[in-house]
Protein backbone atom coordinates (compact mmCIF):
# COMPACT_ATOMS: atom_id res chain seq x y z
CA UNK A 736 0.00 0.00 0.00
CA UNK A 737 1.37 3.41 -0.93
CA UNK A 738 2.14 5.78 1.91
CA UNK A 739 -0.23 8.47 0.73
CA UNK A 740 -0.51 11.45 3.01
CA UNK A 741 -3.82 12.38 1.39
CA UNK A 742 -6.65 10.07 0.28
CA UNK A 743 -8.14 9.68 -3.18
CA UNK A 744 -11.86 9.57 -3.77
CA UNK A 745 -13.91 8.73 -6.83
CA UNK A 746 -17.11 10.70 -7.35
CA UNK A 747 -19.12 8.69 -9.82
CA UNK A 748 -22.63 8.25 -11.19
CA UNK A 749 -24.62 8.47 -14.39
CA UNK A 750 -23.84 11.54 -16.55
CA UNK A 751 -25.89 14.48 -15.24
CA UNK A 752 -26.08 13.38 -11.58
CA UNK A 753 -23.83 16.22 -10.49
CA UNK A 754 -20.30 14.77 -10.38
CA UNK A 755 -18.50 17.82 -11.74
CA UNK A 756 -20.44 20.25 -9.58
CA UNK A 757 -19.76 18.17 -6.46
CA UNK A 758 -16.07 17.72 -7.34
CA UNK A 759 -15.61 21.46 -7.79
CA UNK A 760 -17.27 22.23 -4.46
CA UNK A 761 -15.32 19.54 -2.62
CA UNK A 762 -12.07 20.80 -4.18
CA UNK A 763 -12.85 24.37 -3.13
CA UNK A 764 -13.72 23.31 0.39
CA UNK A 765 -10.90 20.81 1.00
CA UNK A 766 -8.00 21.77 -1.24
CA UNK A 767 -8.00 18.30 -2.84
CA UNK A 768 -7.50 18.36 -6.62
CA UNK A 769 -10.41 17.84 -9.00
CA UNK A 770 -9.25 15.29 -11.55
CA UNK A 771 -11.63 15.35 -14.50
CA UNK A 772 -11.07 12.09 -16.36
CA UNK A 773 -12.83 13.61 -19.35
CA UNK A 774 -10.19 16.33 -19.60
CA UNK A 775 -7.28 13.90 -19.22
CA UNK A 776 -8.75 11.64 -21.90
CA UNK A 777 -9.01 14.62 -24.24
CA UNK A 778 -5.81 16.50 -23.38
CA UNK A 779 -3.52 13.47 -23.14
CA UNK A 780 -5.21 11.58 -25.95
CA UNK A 781 -6.09 8.52 -23.87
CA UNK A 782 -8.62 7.42 -26.44
CA UNK A 783 -9.11 5.42 -29.61
CA UNK A 784 -11.12 8.08 -31.38
CA UNK A 785 -14.51 9.77 -31.21
CA UNK A 786 -17.82 7.92 -31.11
CA UNK A 787 -20.21 9.93 -33.25
CA UNK A 788 -23.38 8.20 -32.12
CA UNK A 789 -22.63 8.72 -28.42
CA UNK A 790 -20.80 11.99 -28.91
CA UNK A 791 -17.98 10.89 -26.62
CA UNK A 792 -14.39 9.62 -26.70
CA UNK A 793 -13.70 5.88 -26.81
CA UNK A 794 -11.43 5.65 -23.78
CA UNK A 795 -8.15 3.73 -23.85
CA UNK A 796 -8.10 2.64 -20.20
CA UNK A 797 -4.44 1.58 -20.15
CA UNK A 798 -3.33 4.96 -21.44
CA UNK A 799 -5.62 6.69 -18.97
CA UNK A 800 -4.21 4.77 -16.00
CA UNK A 801 -0.65 5.50 -17.19
CA UNK A 802 -1.47 9.20 -17.40
CA UNK A 803 -2.90 9.08 -13.88
CA UNK A 804 0.23 7.29 -12.63
CA UNK A 805 2.30 10.10 -14.16
CA UNK A 806 0.26 12.54 -12.12
CA UNK A 807 1.19 10.51 -9.02
CA UNK A 808 -2.39 9.70 -8.18
CA UNK A 809 -1.53 6.42 -6.46
CA UNK A 810 1.57 7.63 -4.62
CA UNK A 811 0.77 11.21 -3.57
CA UNK A 812 -3.02 11.03 -3.33
CA UNK A 813 -5.21 14.07 -2.78
CA UNK A 814 -7.35 13.64 -5.91
CA UNK A 815 -11.09 13.75 -6.45
CA UNK A 816 -11.61 11.55 -9.50
CA UNK A 817 -14.60 12.60 -11.60
CA UNK A 818 -15.80 9.86 -13.96
CA UNK A 819 -18.96 7.97 -14.95
CA UNK A 820 -17.30 4.62 -14.29
CA UNK A 821 -15.22 3.39 -11.39
CA UNK A 822 -14.27 -0.25 -11.97
CA UNK A 823 -11.14 0.64 -13.95
CA UNK A 824 -9.27 2.26 -11.04
CA UNK A 825 -7.14 -0.14 -8.98
CA UNK A 826 -8.57 -0.76 -5.52
CA UNK A 827 -5.32 0.33 -3.92
CA UNK A 828 -5.70 3.84 -5.37
CA UNK A 829 -9.11 4.53 -3.89
CA UNK A 830 -10.12 5.39 -0.32
CA UNK A 831 -13.72 6.49 -0.88
CA UNK A 832 -16.26 5.98 -3.66
CA UNK A 833 -19.20 8.37 -3.73
CA UNK A 834 -22.03 7.24 -6.02
CA UNK A 835 -24.38 10.13 -6.72
CA UNK A 836 -28.02 9.28 -7.42
CA UNK A 837 -30.82 11.31 -8.91
CA UNK A 838 -34.51 10.83 -9.70
CA UNK A 839 -35.10 9.94 -13.33
CA UNK A 840 -37.36 12.94 -14.06
CA UNK A 841 -34.65 15.30 -12.81
CA UNK A 842 -32.02 13.45 -14.81
CA UNK A 843 -34.20 13.65 -17.90
CA UNK A 844 -34.41 17.44 -17.55
CA UNK A 845 -30.68 17.84 -16.99
CA UNK A 846 -29.70 15.69 -19.97
CA UNK A 847 -32.29 17.29 -22.24
CA UNK A 848 -30.83 20.65 -21.33
CA UNK A 849 -27.44 19.30 -22.37
CA UNK A 850 -28.92 18.33 -25.72
CA UNK A 851 -27.89 14.71 -25.40
CA UNK A 852 -28.60 12.54 -28.47
CA UNK A 853 -31.80 10.51 -27.91
CA UNK A 854 -30.03 7.14 -27.75
CA UNK A 855 -27.58 8.41 -25.12
CA UNK A 856 -30.32 10.10 -23.11
CA UNK A 857 -32.44 6.97 -22.89
CA UNK A 858 -29.48 4.76 -22.08
CA UNK A 859 -28.39 6.98 -19.25
CA UNK A 860 -31.86 7.18 -17.75
CA UNK A 861 -32.16 3.38 -17.90
CA UNK A 862 -28.73 3.06 -16.35
CA UNK A 863 -29.72 5.34 -13.45
CA UNK A 864 -32.97 3.43 -12.85
CA UNK A 865 -31.10 0.10 -12.93
CA UNK A 866 -28.46 1.41 -10.49
CA UNK A 867 -25.67 0.37 -12.86
CA UNK A 868 -23.00 2.61 -11.31
CA UNK A 869 -23.94 1.66 -7.76
CA UNK A 870 -23.62 -2.03 -8.62
CA UNK A 871 -20.32 -1.41 -10.37
CA UNK A 872 -18.97 0.39 -7.30
CA UNK A 873 -20.17 -2.34 -4.94
CA UNK A 874 -18.64 -5.06 -7.09
CA UNK A 875 -15.32 -3.26 -7.47
CA UNK A 876 -14.59 -1.96 -3.96
CA UNK A 877 -15.04 -2.97 -0.33
CA UNK A 878 -18.56 -2.12 0.71
CA UNK A 879 -17.45 0.09 3.61
CA UNK A 880 -15.83 2.62 1.26
CA UNK A 881 -18.85 2.93 -1.09
CA UNK A 882 -21.33 5.66 -0.21
CA UNK A 883 -24.56 6.38 -2.08
CA UNK A 884 -25.70 10.03 -1.91
CA UNK A 885 -28.77 11.78 -3.37
CA UNK A 886 -28.18 14.74 -5.70
CA UNK A 887 -31.58 16.13 -6.66
CA UNK A 888 -31.36 19.53 -5.00
CA UNK A 889 -28.86 22.18 -3.95
CA UNK A 890 -29.60 21.36 -0.29
CA UNK A 891 -28.74 17.72 -0.86
CA UNK A 892 -25.54 18.79 -2.59
CA UNK A 893 -24.55 21.01 0.36
CA UNK A 894 -25.18 18.13 2.75
CA UNK A 895 -23.10 15.81 0.58
CA UNK A 896 -20.17 18.21 0.48
CA UNK A 897 -20.33 18.57 4.30
CA UNK A 898 -20.30 14.81 4.65
CA UNK A 899 -17.32 14.38 2.35
CA UNK A 900 -15.45 17.11 4.20
CA UNK A 901 -16.12 15.32 7.51
CA UNK A 902 -14.94 12.06 6.02
CA UNK A 903 -11.68 13.70 4.92
CA UNK A 904 -11.12 15.13 8.40
CA UNK A 905 -11.60 11.68 9.90
CA UNK A 906 -9.31 10.07 7.31
CA UNK A 907 -6.56 12.53 8.19
CA UNK A 908 -6.93 11.76 11.89
CA UNK A 909 -6.90 8.02 11.26
CA UNK A 910 -3.93 8.17 8.90
CA UNK A 911 -1.71 10.72 10.57
CA UNK A 912 1.33 8.59 9.68
CA UNK A 913 0.38 8.03 6.00
CA UNK A 914 -2.04 5.49 4.52
Ligand code: ADP
Nearest residue numbers: 750751752753754755756845886887888889892
Ligand atom coordinates in the same frame (compact mmCIF):
# COMPACT_ATOMS: atom_id res chain seq x y z
P1 ADP B 1 -22.11 15.33 -14.19
O1 ADP B 1 -20.71 15.83 -13.97
O2 ADP B 1 -22.45 14.17 -13.31
O3 ADP B 1 -22.44 15.05 -15.61
P2 ADP B 1 -22.89 18.07 -13.57
O4 ADP B 1 -22.15 18.37 -12.31
O5 ADP B 1 -22.32 18.59 -14.83
O6 ADP B 1 -23.12 16.48 -13.70
O7 ADP B 1 -24.39 18.53 -13.35
C1 ADP B 1 -25.35 18.52 -14.40
C2 ADP B 1 -26.32 19.67 -14.21
O8 ADP B 1 -27.12 19.45 -13.07
C3 ADP B 1 -25.64 21.01 -13.98
O9 ADP B 1 -26.39 22.01 -14.62
C4 ADP B 1 -25.67 21.19 -12.48
O10 ADP B 1 -25.70 22.54 -12.11
C5 ADP B 1 -26.97 20.49 -12.11
N1 ADP B 1 -26.91 19.85 -10.79
C6 ADP B 1 -26.06 18.87 -10.43
N2 ADP B 1 -26.27 18.46 -9.18
C7 ADP B 1 -27.32 19.19 -8.72
C8 ADP B 1 -28.03 19.22 -7.48
N3 ADP B 1 -27.72 18.41 -6.45
N4 ADP B 1 -29.04 20.11 -7.35
C9 ADP B 1 -29.36 20.91 -8.37
N5 ADP B 1 -28.74 20.93 -9.58
C10 ADP B 1 -27.72 20.08 -9.76
